[in-house]
Amino acid sequence: MGPRPRGTRCGLASSESREATSLNNTALPLECADDVFFVEGPASNWIILRDGKEFTVIDSGYPGDGVDFVESIRQLGLEPRNMAALLVTHGHVDHTGSARMLSEEFNIPVLSGAAEQGQMIGRDKNQVSTQQVLLRAWQPRVFRWMRHIIAAGGSKGTCVPASGVFTNELLAGLPGLPQAIDTAGHTPGHTAFLLASGALASGDALVTGHPLSTVTGPQRLHPMFDHDRAMAGRALDQLQTCAATSILPGHGKALRMPIADAVQLARRSPAPTR
Numbered sequence: 645m646g647p648r649p650r651g652t653r654c655g656l657a658s659s660e661s662r663e664a665t666s667l668n669n670t671a672l673p674l675e676c677a678d679d680v681f682f683v684e685g686p687a688s689n690w691i692i693l694r695d696g697k698e699f700t701v702i703d704s705g706y707p708g709d710g711v712d713f714v715e716s717i718r719q720l721g722l723e724p725r726n727m728a729a730l731l732v733t734h735g736h737v738d739h740t741g742s743a744r745m746l747s748e749e750f751n752i753p754v755l756s757g758a759a760e761q762g763q764m765i766g767r768d769k770n771q772v773s774t775q776q777v778l779l780r781a782w783q784p785r786v787f788r789w790m791r792h793i794i795a796a797g798g799s800k801g802t803c804v805p806a807s808g809v810f811t812n813e814l815l816a817g818l819p820g821l822p823q824a825i826d827t828a829g830h831t832p833g834h835t836a837f838l839l840a841s842g843a844l845a846s847g848d849a850l851v852t853g854h855p856l857s858t859v860t861g862p863q864r865l866h867p868m869f870d871h872d873r874a875m876a877g878r879a880l881d882q883l884q885t886c887a888a889t890s891i892l893p894g895h896g897k898a899l900r901m902p903i904a905d906a907v908q909l910a911r912r913s914p915a916p917t918r
């Protein structure tokens with residue numbers, strides 16, 4: 645048997661990176677630590693945690709990213725049917741795009757925090773409205789992003805009827821040994837995951853770029869995306885103490901940086917005013 649497919653060996657971005665967030669990536673898995681793969685999707689990211697033939701995935705892009713999503717798994721020599729679980733940081737559609745397909749076609753457990761279940765099963769909609777974003781669509785970069793997310797199914801919302809809730813015991817048995825960190829605020833049940841490698845899957849609690857942002861590096865999302873902005877600020881306190889050494893965000897590039905420094909920069913980063 646030959647060597648296992650490894651994806652692209654990491655180059656995590658440094659804190660000085662000034663590259664703009666791209667909408668034209670080819671979803672290549674980037675190995676950030678042994679068997680921890682970060683995939684920068686067309687407009688949101690996902691993470692693959694491999695353990696032999698089994699694996700865990702955190703988040704799954706937009707519905708329209710499904711081909712890229714499955715291809716990124718196969719590039720690592722893995723098959724979707726062997727996925728131990730799909731964990732979602734939160735129920736926004738840019739993180740749950742392939743969740744229903746995985747649940748219904750492959751019987752994969754789709755798991756979120758308990759307070760996120762309303763959003764996951766389609767009962768609640770804690771998501772920015774198209775109108776709120778359209779108000780800003782006169783900016784060219786926002787217009788390009790809007791065009792992409794509409795084509796990728798961004799207006800569909802999330803509905804995964806078989807979605808379930810993770811427990812700490814269940815997480816402890818999954819490839820990658822993810823530990824949940826309650827980071828409610830962006831949504832009522834947002835969860836970040838600290839991985840055994842020291843990487844933090846920060847979801848949308850802390851990102852490193854976004855098409856609506858003019859800066860790169862650790863930052864918070866535009867306030868209109870947050871369910872409870874003050875609570876989302878307190879979520880950063882939770883992250884600050886978790887001893888992560890690299891950040892794998894829901895949007896933007898992976899970054900090697902102690903979490904305390906990243907949180908400090910995110911708090912200082914200028915809040916978008918438009």
Ligand SMILES: [Zn+2]
Pocket residue numbers: 734736830848869
């Ligand atoms: Zn979100």
